[in-house]
Amino acid sequence: MKVLYFGVLRDVFCCPAEELEVGDRCTVGGLRQVFHGRMPEGAWKSMAIAVNQEYAGEEVELQEGDEVALLPPVSGG
Amino acid sequence: MQIAIVQDVIDAGAVTGSLKAGSDGAMCVFDGVVRDNTRGRRTLYLDYEAYEQMALSQMRVLAEEAIAKFGVRDVAIIHRLGRLYVGETSVLIAVASAHRGASFDACRWVIDTLKKTVPIWKKEQFEDGAVWADGEPFPEEIVRG
Numbered sequence: 436m437k438v439l440y441f442g443v444l445r446d447v448f449c450c451p452a453e454e455l456e457v458g459d460r461c462t463v464g465g466l467r468q469v470f471h472g473r474m475p476e477g478a479w480k481s482m483a484i485a486v487n488q489e490y491a492g493e494e495v496e497l498q499e500g501d502e503v504a505l506l507p508p509v510s511g512g
Numbered sequence: 513m514q515i516a517i518v519q520d521v522i523d524a525g526a527v528t529g530s531l532k533a534g535s536d537g538a539m540c541v542f543d544g545v546v547r548d549n550t551r552g553r554r555t556l557y558l559d560y561e562a563y564e565q566m567a568l569s570q571m572r573v574l575a576e577e578a579i580a581k582f583g584v585r586d587v588a589i590i591h592r593l594g595r596l597y598v599g600e601t602s603v604l605i606a607v608a609s610a611h612r613g614a615s616f617d618a619c620r621w622v623i624d625t626l627k628k629t630v631p632i633w634k635k636e637q638f639e640d641g642a643v644w645a646d647g648e649p650f651p652e653e654i655v656r657g
Contacts, residue, residue, distance in 0.1 A: 441561070441631065443633075488565055490655075492655075504631075507647060508647025508650060509627070509628065509629065509650075510632070510634050510646065510648075511567075511602075511630050512591075512632075
């Protein structure tokens with residue numbers, strides 16, 4: 436599964452996207468756990484996850500081919 | 513509705529001129545400008561980036577919600593990306609309505625909500641280093657679903 440990174444997370448992972456292996460029936464909450472320990476605690480706690488360009492809650496199940504993105508708190512304007 | 517993400521200078525006059533209609537009695541405009549400092553630290557420029565397609569759809573949702581919530585007639589939201597220098601417009605919001613009260617309220621609500629929900633980020637370049645601007649925490653319903 437391809438995961439896109441934005442903002443400060445691009446600096447954390449040194450790339451704009453990564454290919455990740457996640458198990459069957461992985462949820463957004465499960466994906467969040469995959470990243471626990473891979474990034475600073477503050478960034479992990481504050482990020483949102485988008486699936487197919489919509490904010491997705493923890494219960495959402497990921498499907499093969501979904502476009503997944505990790506979003507740090509936004510700072511537009 | 514005018515919803516756009518652009519790379520070039522935002523022409524405020526063109527946006528407001530084309531938004532206006534005969535039934536409007538008020539047009540409230542918010543012009544977000546690159547400031548020369550953050551908490552006293554001198555800013556040289558800002559680099560804006562976005563999750564572009566999602567940002568556009570979130571901006572569209574904001575405009576639709578503002579029209580429904582405040583009863584205004586029309587909304588424009590234009591955000592610029594790329595490198596912006598002090599004094600340049602990063603975002604322009606215009607709200608047209610029959611009466612001023614609704615347009616003021618809607619305009620304020622749109623910029624305040626955009627700053628929490630639209631996936632756009634800015635990196636601040638200071639004289640002595642660069643940092644990603646602290647965003648505001650996401651609303652609880654976005655993270656938990």
